[in-house]
Amino acid sequence: xxxxxxxxxxxxxxxxxxxxxxxxxxxxxxxxxxxxxxxxxxxxxxxxxxxxxxxxxxxxxxxxxxxxxxxxxxxxxxxxxxxxxxxxxxxxxxxxxxxxxxxxxxxxxxxxxxxxxxxxxxxxxxxxxxxxxxxxxxxxxxxxxxxxxxxxxxxxxxxxxxxxxxxxxxxxxxxxxxxxxxxxxxxxxxxxxxxxxxxxxxxxxxxxxxxxxxxxxxxxxxxxxxxxxxxxxxxxxxxxxxxxxxxxxxxx
Amino acid sequence: xxxxxxxxxxxxxxxxxxxxxxxxxxxxxxxxxxxxxxxxxxxxxxxxxxxxxxxxxxxxxxxxxxxxxxxxxxxxxxxxxxxxxxxxxxxxxxxxxxxxxxxxxxxxxxxxxxxxxxxxxxxxxxxxxxxxxxxxxxxxxxxxxxxxxxxxxxxxxxxxxxxxxxxxxxxxxxxxxxxxxxxxxxxxxxxxxxxxxxxxxxxxxxxxxxxxxxxxxxxxxxxxxxxxxxxxxxxxxxxxxxxxxxxxxxxxxxxxxxxxxxxxxxxxxxxxxxxxxxxxxxxxxxxxxxxxxxxxxxxxxxxxxxxxxxxxxxxxxxxxxxxxxxxxxxxxxxxxxxxxxxxxxxxxxxxxxxxxxx
Numbered sequence: 001x002x003x004x005x006x007x008x009x010x011x012x013x014x015x016x017x018x019x020x021x022x023x024x025x026x027x028x029x030x031x032x033x034x035x036x037x038x039x040x041x042x043x044x045x046x047x048x049x050x051x052x053x054x055x056x057x058x059x060x061x062x063x064x065x066x067x068x069x070x071x072x073x074x075x076x077x078x079x080x081x082x083x084x085x086x087x088x089x090x091x092x093x094x095x096x097x098x099x100x101x102x103x104x105x106x107x108x109x110x111x112x113x114x115x116x117x118x119x120x121x122x123x124x125x126x127x128x129x130x131x132x133x134x135x136x137x138x139x140x141x142x143x144x145x146x147x148x149x150x151x152x153x154x155x156x157x158x159x160x161x162x163x164x165x166x167x168x169x170x171x172x173x174x175x176x177x178x179x180x181x182x183x184x185x186x187x188x189x190x191x192x193x194x195x196x197x198x199x200x201x202x203x204x205x206x207x208x209x210x211x212x213x214x215x216x217x218x219x220x221x222x223x224x225x226x227x228x229x230x231x232x233x234x235x236x237x238x239x240x241x242x243x244x245x246x247x248x249x250x251x252x
Numbered sequence: 253x254x255x256x257x258x259x260x261x262x263x264x265x266x267x268x269x270x271x272x273x274x275x276x277x278x279x280x281x282x283x284x285x286x287x288x289x290x291x292x293x294x295x296x297x298x299x300x301x302x303x304x305x306x307x308x309x310x311x312x313x314x315x316x317x318x319x320x321x322x323x324x325x326x327x328x329x330x331x332x333x334x335x336x337x338x339x340x341x342x343x344x345x346x347x348x349x350x351x352x353x354x355x356x357x358x359x360x361x362x363x364x365x366x367x368x369x370x371x372x373x374x375x376x377x378x379x380x381x382x383x384x385x386x387x388x389x390x391x392x393x394x395x396x397x398x399x400x401x402x403x404x405x406x407x408x409x410x411x412x413x414x415x416x417x418x419x420x421x422x423x424x425x426x427x428x429x430x431x432x433x434x435x436x437x438x439x440x441x442x443x444x445x446x447x448x449x450x451x452x453x454x455x456x457x458x459x460x461x462x463x464x465x466x467x468x469x470x471x472x473x474x475x476x477x478x479x480x481x482x483x484x485x486x487x488x489x490x491x492x493x494x495x496x497x498x499x500x501x502x503x504x505x506x507x508x509x510x511x512x513x514x515x516x517x518x519x520x521x522x523x524x525x526x527x528x529x530x531x532x533x534x535x536x537x538x539x540x541x542x543x544x545x546x547x548x549x550x551x552x553x554x555x556x557x558x559x560x561x562x563x564x565x566x567x568x569x570x571x572x573x574x575x576x577x578x579x580x581x582x583x584x585x586x587x588x589x590x591x592x593x594x595x596x597x598x599x600x601x602x603x604x605x606x607x608x609x610x
Contacts (some may be wrong), residue, residue, distance in 0.1 A: 085475040124388065133437035140399060147400060148515060149391035176385050176516040229518040
C-alpha cells in the first residue's frame, strides 16, 4: 500500500512537471495601434485656426480637446473577449499631441478580431484603483483632474464661439456617486483585424467632434457655454460623445 | 514493527526528496524572484459593536510595511510643494486628527482653505469622504488635499520623483508592495492602509455598548436619552452619522459662500448641504461645522436650538409643522447632551502610538 503511494506520488510529480514542459504550441502574441482621428465634416480638427458651425448655427473655434479612453477590449469572431490589462488601459487623447492619438496595445493573443470596445472616461465601478491611480500623473499634467475633487474630467473641450469670441468650456466627468457619465462604446470593425506575432496592424478610429453638440441631443452654446458638473447638460453631452466614434479602417 | 518504522521513515524521506526535486524541476519560472524582507499582515479587527466596513480590506490588506510606509508618508512634508505641510500638519492626533485651533485649514505658503479639517477615525467604515463627498473612495481621498493649491499644492509626478530620490522610500515601497514600485497607486494604497487601521472604538460609550462594565453617570444617561430623541436620526448608529448630506441651517458665510454638496452634484437640491459628521471624539475636534465657525459644543447646541436660518434646502427634520426652526432644548438638557457627547472620547485612540508621528 505504501509502496503504491510512493509510486503514485513519484508519477504525479514527474507528470506535473512534464505537463508544464509540454504545453501544446506556445500561444503567440501581437500588437495593434488604434489610430484616433478627431474630425469635423470629414476633415481633421484644426485647433484655433479653423471655424466650425454647429447644428444651432453657432460658429465656434476649438482651443483645447482632450478626452480619456479606457478599459480596452478586443472581441474575436467567436465573440470571445480579450480584456486588455486594466492597469495599462487608461489613455489620454490630446488633439495637440500626435503621439497621444495612437494607442499602442501589445501582448494581445494572436487571432482574428471583429470588434473593439472601450470606455469614455473612468469607470467608477472599477474602483478601487486597479492601476487607475497610476493614470493620475498623466491626468494632472493635462489638467484632467478636478482640483476640488478626487474625480477625473473625462473630456476637456474648450474654445470660443460667436462673433464676439465668447469662451465656451465643456468639462464632463462623473458627479461623485450621484451621476455616472462613464460610457462604454463598442465598434464593429469594417474588416477583420488579424493579430499575429510579427505584424503591426492599425485600426483607424474617427471621433466626430461635431457630434458633441449635435447627435442624440442638441447642445447650444448660446444656451449653455459653461458645462462643468452640470447635472442637466453633462449627461446629454456624454450621450452624444458615446455616438461620435466609428472604426473606419483596418490595415493588417 | 521495525520494518514498518523503517518504511515510515523512508516514506517521509522520499516525500521530502520528491518535493525538493519537484521544486527544482519547476523553479525556472521563478528566476526573476527578488527576495524581500518579511512583510507580515496586520490584523484588521472590526469592533464587536461596529457595522461591516465599507472599505474592501481584502483588496488592500494592511501589512506591517504598508502601514509603516503609509504612516511615514502621512507625516512627510515631501507630499507638499513646500516640503513642510504634511497630512499630519492639519490632522493632529491629540485632537482626533483635526487641525485644532484653526477655523479653516492652513496650506502651503500660508494659504487658507475654506473648510475645517475633519477628524480621521473609523475611515474604513465611511462610504464617501470630505465635507461634500467629493471623494467616493478612501484610496482617492488624498488626491484632493495633495493637489489642492490651498492645501499641499503638489503633483503626484513630483512626489514620485522626490520619493525615488530617497533610498529609505525605495526600500519601503519594495518591501510593502509586490510590484515594488513607487507609483501613485502604491502611495494611495499605503496611506489607506495607515488610515483604515485608525479605529476609534474604545470610548466609555463603546464599553457601555459592549457591556464591558462601564456605566453612564446620571447626567450622561439623561443626555443619552435626549440625544436619541433629538440628534440620533442624523447622527445615527454607533458611527454617529448616517453619512448623508444635509443643510443644518447655518447662515451662509459670504466670505466663503460655500455651496457644499452642490459642488459635487450640481443639483440645486444639494445647495449648502454638508456631510453629517461622526460625533466620536467630538469633545476634541473643535472648532465645529464645515467652516469651523463654532468654537464650543455649547455654541453648537445653541445653534441647533436658536441659531438656524431657513432656506430652500434646510433639512425638513429641523422645521416643525408650524414652521418653527431648530431643535428645542433647555439649558439643562444641553448640558446633559454635552455630558453624553464627552463619553465618545477615546483616550486609547488619541494616545495610540501606532499612529503617532514620533
